[in-house]
Amino acid sequence: MKQILIFSLFFSILTYSQKIQILDAETQKPVSGARIILADQLVYTNEDGYAPLEAAAKGFEVSAAGYKTFKANSYQDIISLKPAVIDIEEVKIVDVDLKEIFEDIQKNYHKRYYDQPSLYDVTYKAKSFSNNKLYFLVIADAKLWSKSNAYNFRDGFRKKYDDILQMQLNNVKYLKSNSKGVFNAKTNEFSHAEMGDYFFSFEIYRLLLTMNTKNTKFSGRLLSDDGEEQLISMRIKTENGINIEGEMHYNKADKVITYFEVLHQQTGLAPYKRKNTEGKEYEFQFGDVQLIYDFYKKDGKYLPALKKTVSDKFFIRYDGKEEERKSTTETIYHTFSKSDKKGLEPRIDFTKSIWENIPVKEDKESGILLSREEQAFLNEN
Template identity: 60%
Template sequence: MKHISFLFLLFSAFLTAQKLQVVDAENGKPIANARIILINQLVYTNEDGFAPVNENSKDFEVSASGFKKVNVKNFSSIIKLQPAFKDIEEVKIINVDIKKIIEDLHKNYNKRYFDKPSLYDITFKSKGFNNNNLIFMVIAEAKLWSKSNSYNFRDGYKKNYDEILQIQLNNVKYKKDNLKGIFNVKTNEFEHASMGDYFFSFEIYRLLANMNTKNSKITGRLISEDNDTQVIYVKVQSERGIDVSGEITYNKIDKVITLYNLIYQQENFPIYKKTNKDGVEFDYQLGNASVLFDFYKKDGIYIPASKKVTGEKFFIIHDGKKDERSFSTEIVYNTFTKSNKKGLESKVDFNKSIWDNVPVKEDKEATILLSKEEQEFINQK
């Protein structure tokens, strides 16, 4: 499975953090997006397999898709993971009724994942590209409160967003844009689906909707298995011009998807018109979007670890010019606590761009690992 790199940000407890690297035990290659669960924190490795971890850290878990999970008793600068799954031979490929799994999860979602009020410290990162050039980046520490960890359609349609999810921006560590000369595609819209994108339950609903389209073709195949854990290949072809494909990791005992990584191919979806905030109409062509959700089990309950959406080959057509837009938005849920409070005192107004909100200032240090591209963009005059 293709690994997707994340940004890692640790809070004040990690001021003396050391670079810990996670590598493949068989070939020594770095493992990107390896998850490290510490006592009160959760982080991921970057594209080079590195993550900042306090050298006094003990008894933590390291895992990555396709590798055996390890429990580390004492800090080590290099952690080696063994491949976990034995791929099923092609002649023994087993078909899976993936629609039945998705229907069951949709029906019983709140029984399978934690569904009570929750408070998280998160790392929030967003990037935008125009014709393959990075034009916008923001990295922030924030708090995220969720009433049920799932999307409520009734409140969404009524735009009662604060009843679903609240975000408090604490420290905007980096925010830079280079939008001069770029056609403004921002609209006044914040549809309920934009709020739904924060939740895996909404993604399950969306996948099931594609499965239920007329004459859709659905494929599910078991491609590897290790004890109670299965890796299943998924493909859905619909007449709407949208094809969905990718892999999920499924716990067949708990009946829970723990890792979801699917790509929506949408180039054949018809071009449609949009209007920006200045009232200028333009043509918009959908591209491909990759959706990733990662969960882990803590004290017997499944809670979110990370979420990432990337998009490429989205085209803006205006005044005879065609620009290609790409983007990525990701959240790492660094901490989790059950919440009895009804939300946050200071919160983002979702009726405008999240980054137009004024962040709360907190005296909280952080260590951030930037990629080479990100660092070069920040250093631009």
């Protein structure tokens, strides 16, 4: 049966009086995922390069991976970012000890990244595709509480997830599911690793674990160095068929990774059997997972700005059929404030799907802009 659920559906979700578009200065194409830091909040551009911004905005900073940072004194409808040109002849490409950097960050994580109870206003977005067709979309305003902004393995293994991270849904702006013909691959499984994915410290731990595995090869290369920040590429190849490639921005003075983008290529892993929530068995084939973590500095410590996961080329096989799956989850940390160790009440149950939790109705504006693809999906009958 075709199911369609839509909350607060209007032609446009824009609640701000203005919006800004960020373009590539050379190609004039939209720059998605560009970060705009204002005095008391931050926003990101959507897939079409748009972000909500008041006309009174001034003294803000626009940055994006692969581009030079732009500092704006006042509001502009369009800002063009210049690509960060890397001249191979001028920059001597040298090897970088990835393991040394990761081990140092792991050892000093709580000294360099903010490690006290924190409360954030966030936007949570999730999209799912089957055979390249969008069939599920949820966008919600939420509050996110973290006890230490790092993953606690002891609580994770004991399944005490509420002692690590809590979320409260304030407003589900959009929720639509058109699952006709889409196989239900959801299981009752929820591991500590799924909670760990919210934290960059967990990814550092996972990379070091992989690098210490027998016959694993890895390398790092310095691509550019502007005196303050380095752009470093990384490659990790394991014996069991997992390849990891990516780039990171490393602040030399603070000894922190400020931006991290990596692709876990897992298509070489063998498929295995799973059972969905209805008890139906199917074959699950791993695909590729891209992870993005973005941070900004405030009062001497680094705070999370964005966490994004893109899963692609996953295959579900059942009853002689095959579906290719792709999904995206994104958490944008708009505002930050110090908190206590109690957390949120009510709060969602992470062992359920996010959208299965009942939202708290709050009357507040939201800096969410739909992309053309998302708007077209919501407009479908």
